[in-house]
Amino acid sequence: MRKIALAAAIALAASATAPAIAATAVEPPAQEWSFDGVFGTFDRNQLKRGFQVFREVCSACHSLKLVAFRNLKDPGGPEFTEAEAKAIAAGFQVPSLDDTGQPTTRDGILADHFPLVYPNDIAAHAANNGAAPPDLSLMAKARENGPDYIHAIMVGFHEAPEGFTVPEGAHYNEYMPGHVIAMAPPLKDGQVEYAEANVPRTVDQYGKDVAAFLMWAAEPKLEARHRLGMGVIIFLSLLSVLLFLSYRRVWRNIDH
Amino acid sequence: MASGPSTYTPSNGFMRWLDARLPIVRFANDNLLSFPTPKNLNYAYTFGAILFYCLVIQIVTGIVLAMHFIPNSALAFGSVEYIMRDVNYGWLIRYIHMNGASFFFIAVYVHIFRGIYYGSYKAPREILWILGVIIFLLMCATGFLGYTLPWSQMSLWGANVITNLLGALLGQDFTQWLWGGYSVDNPTLQRFFSLHYLLPFVILGVSVLHVWALHHVGNNNPTGIEPKGPQDTVPLMPYYTTKYYFVIALFTIAFAAVVFYAPNLFGHVDHYVEGNPLKTPAHIAPEWYLAAFYAMLRAIDFNFILDSKVLGVLVMVGAIGILFLVPWLDTSKVRSARYRPVFWWCFWIFVADYAVLSWAGLQPAGVVLFQTGVGEDGNPVGFSITHLSQIGTIYYFGFFLLIMPLLGLFETPRPLPDSIATAVLAKKKGGAAAPAGAASAPETRV
Ligand code: HEM
Numbered sequence: 029m030r031k032i033a034l035a036a037a038i039a040l041a042a043s044a045t046a047p048a049i050a051a052t053a054v055e056p057p058a059q060e061w062s063f064d065g066v067f068g069t070f071d072r073n074q075l076k077r078g079f080q081v082f083r084e085v086c087s088a089c090h091s092l093k094l095v096a097f098r099n100l101k102d103p104g105g106p107e108f109t110e111a112e113a114k115a116i117a118a119g120f121q122v123p124s125l126d127d128t129g130q131p132t133t134r135d136g137i138l139a140d141h142f143p144l145v146y147p148n149d150i151a152a153h154a155a156n157n158g159a160a161p162p163d164l165s166l167m168a169k170a171r172e173n174g175p176d177y178i179h180a181i182m183v184g185f186h187e188a189p190e191g192f193t194v195p196e197g198a199h200y201n202e203y204m205p206g207h208v209i210a211m212a213p214p215l216k217d218g219q220v221e222y223a224e225a226n227v228p229r230t231v232d233q234y235g236k237d238v239a240a241f242l243m244w245a246a247e248p249k250l251e252a253r254h255r256l257g258m259g260v261i262i263f264l265s266l267l268s269v270l271l272f273l274s275y276r277r278v279w280r281n282i283d284h
Numbered sequence: 285m286a287s288g289p290s291t292y293t294p295s296n297g298f299m300r301w302l303d304a305r306l307p308i309v310r311f312a313n314d315n316l317l318s319f320p321t322p323k324n325l326n327y328a329y330t331f332g333a334i335l336f337y338c339l340v341i342q343i344v345t346g347i348v349l350a351m352h353f354i355p356n357s358a359l360a361f362g363s364v365e366y367i368m369r370d371v372n373y374g375w376l377i378r379y380i381h382m383n384g385a386s387f388f389f390i391a392v393y394v395h396i397f398r399g400i401y402y403g404s405y406k407a408p409r410e411i412l413w414i415l416g417v418i419i420f421l422l423m424c425a426t427g428f429l430g431y432t433l434p435w436s437q438m439s440l441w442g443a444n445v446i447t448n449l450l451g452a453l454l455g456q457d458f459t460q461w462l463w464g465g466y467s468v469d470n471p472t473l474q475r476f477f478s479l480h481y482l483l484p485f486v487i488l489g490v491s492v493l494h495v496w497a498l499h500h501v502g503n504n505n506p507t508g509i510e511p512k513g514p515q516d517t518v519p520l521m522p523y524y525t526t527k528y529y530f531v532i533a534l535f536t537i538a539f540a541a542v543v544f545y546a547p548n549l550f551g552h553v554d555h556y557v558e559g560n561p562l563k564t565p566a567h568i569a570p571e572w573y574l575a576a577f578y579a580m581l582r583a584i585d586f587n588f589i590l591d592s593k594v595l596g597v598l599v600m601v602g603a604i605g606i607l608f609l610v611p612w613l614d615t616s617k618v619r620s621a622r623y624r625p626v627f628w629w630c631f632w633i634f635v636a637d638y639a640v641l642s643w644a645g646l647q648p649a650g651v652v653l654f655q656t657g658v659g660e661d662g663n664p665v666g667f668s669i670t671h672l673s674q675i676g677t678i679y680y681f682g683f684f685l686l687i688m689p690l691l692g693l694f695e696t697p698r699p700l701p702d703s704i705a706t707a708v709l710a711k712k713k714g715g716a717a718a719p720a721g722a723a724s725a726p727e728t729r730v
Contacts, residue, residue: 066545094365166365169548170556205566246556249368249375256376257544264537271530278526282518283708284323 053205056173056180059236063243066258069251070244075106077222078241081234083116085214086164089156092142094165095245101138104251105244113138157197159210168239168246175239177203182235185213291318315499320517321524322505324704328402329503331395333528334535338388339491343484345381353433355477357470360435361558379547385427386550387539389573392420393638400610401631403619404504410611412497415490417607422487424574424604429480431571435473438552440559441568443468443476449581449600452593467561507707508619509700516704567648575645576638577603580680582649583673599677606684613684615692623698627691634683641676644669 062071079100082092097117100108108116117136122143124134136143145161146152152160168174180203188200194208201209215231222229244250292310294300303310352371354363367374396416399405405413428446432439447468451459464471502511511517518524542549550572554565570578577600584596606613621628647669656666701707 094362094369099369166556170553172553174553253375253379253544253547257540260540260544261537264533264540268530268533268537271526271533275526275530278522282323282523283705283712284518 053172054203056176056184056203058173058176059179059239061175061240061243063240063250066254068254070104070106070240072107073224074237074240075244076108077224077227078237078239078244079106080222081215081220081238082164082241083119084220085234086238087142087145089145089161089211089214090164091144091146091161092165092245093144093163094141095248096139096141097136098138099248102248105248106241110138157210161211164242164245166246168243170246174246175243178239178242179232179235181209182215182238183232290314315495317519317521319499319520320502320511320514321520322503322511322516322704323518323523324505324507324708325503325524326506327531328394328398329505330524330528330531331391331398332498333524334391334532335388335395336491337532337535338384338391339484339487341384342381342388343488345377345384346481346484348377349381350481353477355433355474357435357473357559360433360473364434376543379543381430383539383542383547383550385430385571386573387535387542388423389427391535392423393573396420397635400634401621402504402506403508403614403616403621405611406614406619407611408501409497409504412494412501413611414608415494415497417604419487419490419494420607421604422483422490424577426480426483426487427571427573429476429483432473432476433480434555435559437554437557437559437563437565438568439555440468440561441565442570443472445568445570447472449593449597452591453597453601469561504619505704506620506622507701507704508623509704509707512703512705569646572642572646575643576641576676576680577645579641579645579669579673580677582645583670583677585649585670603677603680606681610684610688613688615689616695616697617692618697618700623700624691624695625698626695627687630683630687630691633679637676637679637683641673641680644673644676649673 062068062074082090097113097120100106100116101110101113114137117138117140120136120140120143121133122136122140124132126132146155149160167178171177181201184202184204185199186202188194188207192200192207194200198208198210199212200207215234217231218229220229220234227233247253290310290313292303292313294303294309299309302308349367352363352367352374354360364378367378369375371377399413399416428442432443447459447462450462460466462472463469464475505511552569557565569575580603581596581600584592584599586592588595590598616624616627618624621631649668649670651669652664652666653669653672654667655664657664659665701710
């Protein structure tokens with residue numbers, strides 16, 4: 029009887045930390061990610077493809093301001109070579125000052141961050157029917173089920189169901205809370221030319237790749253974290269065994 | 285400070301000289317080494333040591349974070365991301381600090397519930413208990429202030445909700461004084477940072493008083509019977525210190541599992557969206573450890589003499605305030621729930637109640653759990669999170685205001701053992717060897 033009550037109390041206590049009930053959102057279908065699980069790591073090729081999708085499509089509207097070009101060559105990321113990262117940086121124009129102190133732009137260098145797409149929020153709103161495209165640096169952590177959600181948004185565009193009116197200039201998306209999104213479907217099959225021949229050129233694949241890339245952008249230290257954690261937990265487990273034995277030994281002659 | 289006569293003898297001339305002038309070694313010896321501790325303390329009694337460990341972790345990681353954090357409303361969010369991305373092991377330090385707060389609260393909840401289960405607040409431990417409640421209050425304040433610092437949507441809007449609540453009670457002038465302006469803005473962030481840095485050291489100070497009070501009256505123990513002599517106790521070192529090391533290692537494994545493999549488990553996704561004063565999030569949730577109080581606040585959705593908002597704040601403040609009175613609300617002479625069959629049930633229901641309230645406080649208030657029909661506006665109606673919170677709130681207060689005082693009058697306690705040593709021996713023999721002497725009759729108060 030007591031045991032049952034105890035178990036019930038513990039189960040209830042555990043449920044208290046369960047994630048909040050999502051209000052209106054449709055649960056995005058769970059994908060398999062190489063970075064899931066305690067040994068998870070990013071798939072370099074996938075990050076590179078995801079970067080390509082971001083560069084060729086999303087970066088027209090979305091910024092990635094927390095990521096620096098140098099990060100593209102950091103260990104645990106897409107791991108472009110230094111020369112590749114420099115070339116990528118040079119392909120972006122970043123704000124600067126000219127010799128007379130007047131604002132101008134110059135080619136990006138490794139130390140620069142991805143530049144803003146619009147000079148400010150008002151411009152971003154004005155250019156997009158009143159809904160500013162959010163910065164994507166943290167998008168994979170700023171939505172429930174981040175990477176699954178980003179992928180779902182990419183594949184979730186379709187005709188609105190009977191009786192559902194989508195406002196002028198907006199689009200129906202199954203996974204957007206409320207189903208109305210200001211972003212036009214950004215991807216179509218075959219749009220991005222991957223160098224790898226055996227990777228499908230479908231919206232589904234583009235969506236997965238760009239979601240993985242954005243997961244890295246949001247959590248660039250994920251691999252280091254997974255690796256260090258393993259060492260820490262193994263060390264602590266051995267330590268606990270030794271500490272337990274010493275505790276038992278100290279108490280061996282005491283009734284308690 | 286430690287109860288009982290000092291056992292320290294200085295080992296050489298210098299130590300005798302020092303002892304006559306500043307008995308610091310004697311103090312450490314009596315409090316940290318030879319302090320007589322009941323020999324039957326179980327694992328629930330190790331959480332005090334764990335709490336000190338948590339406080340040290342928060343202070344050390346916090347000081348490092350403060351070297352990189354920028355308390356400015358335009359820069360704070362970016363500076364936390366800078367810590368996550370560019371500071372060496374900044375991600376680790378921030379994830380330890382962020383989850384350290386949650387683990388600190390897990391430990392303090394075990395510690396508090398332990399105190400209630402074993403009646404540790406009863407005479408002569410009332411001051412010890414009250415100092416503990418003060419620490420809990422300071423922890424709630426520190427956790428809340430810390431949560432505002434990254435200046436995310438949750439930071440900003442959480443700060444808005446809480447400061448407006450205080451305003452409902454103390455007036456708009458008070459809120460503006462608190463904000464340092466006409467809204468939650470940069471001055472608010474700067475003062476919150478200053479206070480967030482200060483309060484942990486206040487906690488440290490009150491914790492020293494807490495341990496002073498503990499070492500003056502001695503530990504309670506699972507039997508609730510005071511030690512009757514040396515046969516009932518062991519010196520703290522090495523008996524409990526070795527136990528602490530072991531438990532702290534276990535605790536750290538659980539902590540590390542979260543820090544390394546689920547660092548955002550306790551968090552909210554809107555905590556990764558930069559604060560925007562023009563955009564109210566769909567759902568503002570407090571941190572889990574404050575959610576039970578938030579649920580009790582929202583449970584009051586009706587006016588009763590006072591406006592519902594004021595009443596809600598009073599209920600929320602009362603929920604912590606009532607803890608100060610517990611030593612006098614509980615009328616039973618028996619300390620430990622082991623020997624109180626009815627209280628035992630009421631206690632575990634109380635734990636479950638607190639868990640349900642915490643869960644409810646994290647949900648959007650209007651969510652209907654059991655639908656009974658459809659309202660005029662087409663939305664489902666029925667048993668909602670608010671109703672659940674109301675039931676939870678009634679039990680929460682009922683536990684303190686009705687159950688505690690009345691059980692002491694009507695409950696028949698189980699027979700108490702003669703001493704800790706007999707209880708230990710009985711347990712060892714594997715049976716509840718009926719101890720002699722203790723009468724088994726309803727407690728009477730005349
Ligand atoms: C009782 C101990 C403490 C508790 C419960 C606590 C709690 C918190 C919490 C919940 C956060 C928000 C973390 C996040 O969501 O990112 C935070 C942030 C912060 N805390 Fe503390 N803290 C404590 C002690 C300290 C101390 C002693 C310092 C400094 C000396 C400190 C400095 C900071 C700084 C700079 C931040 C902002 C950076 C960040 O958000 O990670 N904390 N704290």
